[in-house]
Amino acid sequence: ELKVEQNPLFLSMQEGKNYTIYCNYSTTSDRLYWYRQDPGKSLESLFVLLSNGAVKQEGRLMASLDTKARLSTLHITAAVHDLSATYFCAVDSLNTGNQFYFGTGTSLTVIP
Amino acid sequence: KAGVTQTPRYLIKTRGQQVTLSCSPISGHRSVSWYQQTPGQGLQFLFEYFSETQRNKGNFPGRFSGRQFSNSRSEMNVSTLELGDSALYLCASSPAGAPGEQYFGPGTRLTVT
Numbered sequence: 001e002l003k004v005e006q007n008p009l010f011l012s013m014q015e016g017k018n019y020t021i022y023c024n025y026s027t028t029s030d031r032l033y034w035y036r037q038d039p040g041k042s043l044e045s046l047f048v049l050l051s052n053g054a055v056k057q058e059g060r061l062m063a064s065l066d067t068k069a070r071l072s073t074l075h076i077t078a079a080v081h082d083l084s085a086t087y088f089c090a091v092d093s094l095n096t097g098n099q100f101y102f103g104t105g106t107s108l109t110v111i112p
Numbered sequence: 113k114a115g116v117t118q119t120p121r122y123l124i125k126t127r128g129q130q131v132t133l134s135c136s137p138i139s140g141h142r143s144v145s146w147y148q149q150t151p152g153q154g155l156q157f158l159f160e161y162f163s164e165t166q167r168n169k170g171n172f173p174g175r176f177s178g179r180q181f182s183n184s185r186s187e188m189n190v191s192t193l194e195l196g197d198s199a200l201y202l203c204a205s206s207p208a209g210a211p212g213e214q215y216f217g218p219g220t221r222l223t224v225t
Contacts, residue, residue: 001171031212042202043216050212088155098145098206098214099168102155 002027004091006103013079014111021106023072023089031092032065032072033100036085043088047074079110114139116205116217124223130191133220137184137205143167144186145214146178149200158201161186162208190222198224
């Protein structure tokens, strides 16, 4: 079974600091996704990474994908309080259709 | 364009009962997937429907079932509810021919007492 691991599970960081969340997965996949979830809310799509070496940036967040290492990173630059949320990575099963395997999530708290 | 809608948003049921949750995808989307989110197990894939056919299925017991109608609306049913079925149930819709492009609904919070 495809496994997706994220670390850290919990992250508390001060505003203005940089940090990276890691997402490792156990099987070949060229498609990786990052989502954000606020408490009590649904999942908001952040990035879709569809090939080895893909890098995408939006504001203070940058995501990258290394399919050979089966690793994706979500880098946070100069964190602000509004980034406090839980971040999930997900990998596609490569079956026909849509079947995502989600990581455990990283709960990020940005302290003013 | 309206987003994915799920009804009801909150539900309280008793052990042994059954429940039906509904999901209306974004207009034009033909794929609907269902996920269960719990603090202990995280986000787990239940099943996916495309053009009224189940296309993928996760590792859940047969008490969990679903269907999709000709207008792409989907329902999932859980029979003989257990305490462990308490969770946030999320559905996601996808356009045909766009693998991985999933848009999630607000979820249904099910509490089993």
